[in-house]
Amino acid sequence: MKNNSSDTKKKSTTQTKKTTTASKKNNAAVSTGITVSAELLIFSIDEDKLQLLMIEREEKPYAGLLALPSVEVGIKENLDDAALRGITEVTGLDDIYYEQLYTFGDTGRDPSKRNISVSYMALVPIEKLAFRPGERVAGVWLVDVDDLLEGDDEIAFDHREMIEYARWYLADRTESTTIAFHLVDDMFTLPDLQRAYEIILGRSLYKANFRKKVAGLIEETEYLTTGEAHRPSRLYVLAEE
Amino acid sequence: MKNNSSDTKKKSTTQTKKTTTASKKNNAAVSTGITVSAELLIFSIDEDKLQLLMIEREEKPYAGLLALPSVEVGIKENLDDAALRGITEVTGLDDIYYEQLYTFGDTGRDPSKRNISVSYMALVPIEKLAFRPGERVAGVWLVDVDDLLEGDDEIAFDHREMIEYARWYLADRTESTTIAFHLVDDMFTLPDLQRAYEIILGRSLYKANFRKKVAGLIEETEYLTTGEAHRPSRLYVLAEE
DNA sequence: CAATCTTAGTATCGTATGCATACTATCTGT
DNA sequence: ACAGATAGTATGCATACGATACTAAGATTG
Numbered sequence A, B: 001m002k003n004n005s006s007d008t009k010k011k012s013t014t015q016t017k018k019t020t021t022a023s024k025k026n027n028a029a030v031s032t033g034i035t036v037s038a039e040l041l042i043f044s045i046d047e048d049k050l051q052l053l054m055i056e057r058e059e060k061p062y063a064g065l066l067a068l069p070s071v072e073v074g075i076k077e078n079l080d081d082a083a084l085r086g087i088t089e090v091t092g093l094d095d096i097y098y099e100q101l102y103t104f105g106d107t108g109r110d111p112s113k114r115n116i117s118v119s120y121m122a123l124v125p126i127e128k129l130a131f132r133p134g135e136r137v138a139g140v141w142l143v144d145v146d147d148l149l150e151g152d153d154e155i156a157f158d159h160r161e162m163i164e165y166a167r168w169y170l171a172d173r174t175e176s177t178t179i180a181f182h183l184v185d186d187m188f189t190l191p192d193l194q195r196a197y198e199i200i201l202g203r204s205l206y207k208a209n210f211r212k213k214v215a216g217l218i219e220e221t222e223y224l225t226t227g228e229a230h231r232p233s234r235l236y237v238l239a240e241e
Numbered sequence C: 001c002a003a004t005c006t007t008a009g010t011a012t013c014g015t016a017t018g019c020a021t022a023c024t025a026t027c028t029g030t
Numbered sequence D: 001a002c003a004g005a006t007a008g009t010a011t012g013c014a015t016a017c018g019a020t021a022c023t024a025a026g027a028t029t030g
Helices: A079-091 A145-150 A159-176 A179-183 A190-201 A207-217 B079-091 B145-150 B159-176 B179-183 B190-201 B207-217
Strands: A035-046 A049-056 A070-072 A097-104 A115-123 A140-144 A187-189 A218-224 A234-238 B035-046 B049-056 B070-072 B097-104 B115-123 B140-144 B187-189 B218-224 B234-238
Touching (some): A035 A079, A035 A179, A035 A190, A049 A079, A049 A159, A049 A190, A070 A079, A079 A115, A097 A159, A097 B097, A115 A179, A115 B115, A140 A145, A145 A159, A159 A179, A159 A190, A179 A190, A187 A190, A190 A207, A207 A218, B035 B079, B035 B159, B035 B179, B049 B145, B049 B159, B049 B190, B070 B079, B097 B159, B115 B159, B115 B179, B145 B159, B159 B179, B159 B190, B187 B190, B190 B207, B190 B234
Parallel strands (some): A035 A115, B035 B115
Antiparallel strands (some): A035 A049, A049 A140, A097 A115, A187 A234, A218 A234, B035 B049, B035 B070, B049 B140, B097 B115, B187 B234
16 A cells, blocks of 8 residues: 555566567557657556556566556557557556547657657546556556655656656646546545545645535436445436536 | 536548658658658737648648648657757747647548657747738748638648647637737737737637736836827736746 | 434635726827 | 827626535444
């Protein structure tokens, strides 16, 4: 639960399965020119923390460090499709929210080749994810992203910059859109939704005001939570439109 | 609680044609793999309209149609540098505001090769531009972008989609940032600034409210306009921070 | 089964912000 | 001097927001 910082430096233990991140397969272009990859920022919320899915690198540049999962864009593959392929490879899911963020194209960003990387953010409720925070599954970690950014452990490539941008973007959009709803289940309680907002924004919100703010965005269901040692709370869904 | 909920996703308008025409100069990569270009959306305001700088294509794919100016990213050139190089090539200016927007990477977007294009938006006060609306200078046009988008003339490649996105983005950011200041001169009157806002947003604003809104963002100078047949107006500059 | 704990949910209030209109100010041109 | 035109200000009303205090309804405990 308290993750990494120490974990980031761990050596790899050759437990590879479907892992990969990288590139080599598929119909990737030969690297005499510029290669294009999609870097994936897959966020979830668990244990009251914003979690990011990362890969422990086994290969040469930055071996042993944490890196974002990545796919090389195939010569006959749409950019968005490549991103979705990567998301599916690493999570097993193909129905989660994702959107393109920003493209990183400095010449020095990959020491071994000229690569331009398009970052994509995906948001998935923890209920759909097979991973748990701090647990290593086939070289994949879920790390507390704010811990990671506060620490000064090296992160592979320019991925720290990508993470910082995505972290900022998520909070920024949460202020004015319903993007954060993608981090809770389809049916959710208002306390849960508020907690998600608080985690993303990094500050506490007033309950009454929060409810007024989202009132027009949600529809109540007939269901209530049960079994907890306090008043049950109603379940809602995001309203269409 | 304003704008659209979190969806930036765009559909692609794959039009397929044929034929080739390789790219141009500079140290461009050979096109056995994926090529990367920067597409430039250079906006200005003149004649109470939002103007976009466009090129009349002379070469084969889409010859005779309007297209966005574009540069191919060199193998040893930073992505941002390539965009700035293109902006300078077409405007002669190297000190104007620009930022990356969105990356378009569908396989069918260029019929002659696999190209991924990173769109960049630049904003320049009309005083700095050598072009005038509706005037053709070396194959370059300044076009009324809202007229262009309302019409159904074909635009080269997927550039219509790029323009639509940039047009939306500019209005969206204008609501919450000072980005529109880049479309007026360094020293400006409030009526001029308000006109810029109204053109970008596509609606009229109340004078008194507009002034209250920007009051904290600007600093007044000692200068007034002169020579006009009405009360002079004060000149302001954007406040630092 | 009543008291208590804990979290869910609501009422209210003062203040800031936004929307809209009406007014005053200062130049040029005749 | 006066008309025309645009610059700039004052003010009232409605709504959104920050903040606090309250009520509601389950489980747990004795």
